[in-house]
Amino acid sequence: MSKRFLSGNEAFAEGIRLAKPDVISAYPITPQTIVVERLSEMVEDGSLKSEFIHVESEHSALSCAIGASASGARAFTATSSQGLLYMAECLYYASGGRFPIVMMNADRSTALPWNIYGDQRDSLSQLDSGWIQVYAENAQEALDLALMSWRIAEDSRVSTPVMVNLDGFVLTHTYETVEIPEQAQADRFLPPYVTGNRIDFDNPKNMAFSAGPDTNFVFKYKAHAGMLAAKDVVAETEDAFAEIFGRQYSGLLDSYRTEDADYILVTLGSIAGLCRETADRLREQGIRAGVVRIRYMRPFPNAEIAAALQNAKAFGVLEKDVSFGNEGTVYTNVNSALQKAGVRIPGYNFIGGLGGRNISAGDIAQMFADIQDGTEHVNFIGIGGDGNGESNG
């Protein structure tokens, strides 16, 4: 094990080197580009033995990865924002075909207006594409997810692609000290990919076929079941990871001081650290604040969220996303989890960071105050409520 000072992108690339994908297909897009630059350097210097394919678009990047996966190879690609949207057709193709591709997405705003900075509207718009979606908080977690995501995706109970999301610039370009595991450890953790879902010259296959109304439904049900199976596989994978690498992750979500919290802010990604610091300060003032960081948006931690929030007086959801005409998508999902569990507490949506706008500690303190006092359902930080419906507080 060595320690290096790396950006989120570079740390992720180190994780991919350890995972040894057979095929990397990549197309540059800010702020993902450094990942594929580093990977191409690793291929050049011989430390990574991958076929590096310079595709001419994101659609081809993922289409190529699907082809590689269909040949039984481990396939990696990375994208962001417009690129993710451009390859959207292939997202559904990969998950429907049960191809366990891993893709890094640098979360970035979507045009129009053009903007290269981080928000999460790109990946959250693709929650229904059938990919496991995980959101990293820091560079170390990014590297570790680069390894863990393969093991989860390739598990025969899951056979589902994984999208690892890093907040654009805030995480992709920020340098931290990162522990880099030894290759031998990585090899012990991540066995070679073995599958029957591949081209086979001894037993030829017809693949990625059509299925009519009678059987199509069953294929879709099985894809759903595979994604749900990932809940257990994530836990098993993290335990195995802890055993080898000594870092234990917390499953589908990461709860901070929620056990006795009256007011809980739910969020995802790199902003969670500032939320926790704010909660600590509020606790010094006697306000029992807590934070839930959702790590996996798919499969969605319904029960875990309900358990974390059930004893709180009120909650908020802070997200860098809005579904125009409704509310933030994370908020919708969290409310559904609480409804199903019969947890009836007021909740408020805080939408911030769109197009990379800064979210300050003061903003977060204000959110906790609003959660405590009640506010509109949907609030745009620094602008105000959307006026669409009264507070339920």
Add this chain to the structure above:
Amino acid sequence: MRPYIREQKTFSAAEIPEATAFEAGYLVSVNSGWRSIRPVIDTGRCVGCEQCYLYCPDGVIAIQNGKAVIDYDFCKGCGICAKICRLGAIRTEAEHK
């Protein structure tokens, strides 16, 4: 060797594969019902030149013992074979259903 009709034609939910990958060349239905005309080989005239075999879009003609033989399970009755035959060894008849 060619794809052929299999015993199992329907699949329960449990039997449907997890992924969209399945045995190549697995057939469950024939195409004979498509025909309005039926090509018939005149074995007296056929010299086994294989032009009909080459040009059949469905690949249903084989040469056996020097003569063309048609797999009527999969012949759609397009008539290309009758037209391509230089010797007039394939005639077409109305298909009686």
Add this chain to the structure above:
Amino acid sequence: MANQTAEKLSRDEYFYGHKACAGCGGALAVRAALKVLGQNAVSVLPAGCMSAVGFNFPQLCFSNNSIISTFAGTASMLTGIEAGLRARGYSDFTAVGFAGDGGTADIGIQALSGAIDRNDNIIYICYDNEAYMNTGIQKSGLTPFGARTTTTPAGANIHGNLRPKKNMFEIAAAHDIPYAATASVGYLADFIKKVEKAAQIKGTKYIHVIAPCPTGWGIATDETVEIAKEVVDCGLWYLAEYENGTFTLNHKPKDFTSVEAYLKKQGRFKHLDLDDIKTVIESRDKKWAFIEKNFTYQ
């Protein structure tokens, strides 16, 4: 009696039991090519006629490894398969794509250009039936001038499609591709020879084969082969190759047969008036002047 072309081919059928329309030129092209390439061909077919008719679970009509790609992704999936299999240690296989005219010249041209640019070791075969036939005969970039399709209706004001075919053969050649060829299912032995040749060449190979669609062209199901021959004989298509920077014409009709006769046999051209036909002939003559000047003839 030995048939020299048939002798060279696998006796196995790799595309069988499919639901293509009777007399389908595309099905003939796919069948013939796979009989050349054999069991170790890995076929990629985008959304389109041949995938729609060949892959309806559990009716799966390819006996070799075959997969449907996205409509735009024939070439990019070929790239991934070729790289993936090579990375896994396989060398004795051929990654071959079969895409229609729309899948090649329109939605798939970007991925195809990328694959040629990378010189990926694949064979890309465009079976050109000159319109989006799977969706019901809509104009593509390879629909010829004057053709009536369901999106280029022939009326008093507009006589069908106003634009000529995009020249995919020369577009492929312009990438300095190792091998490109044109073919027609009406000259099947020539097509088969070109697939054989492509299989021996390393790098990207592009073969553009005219494959009539009785349904979309308005011809009888038994006329597929002769109309595919006639389009070459009347000079509206040509059999050629591009290799080592040189264009070669493979077949030179002594005298062109009648363009008008070719057009008038087909429902899609029935409406063309004498001026339209004159335009078609002028465009043919211009093309052949270019061929005479720039192609060698063997």
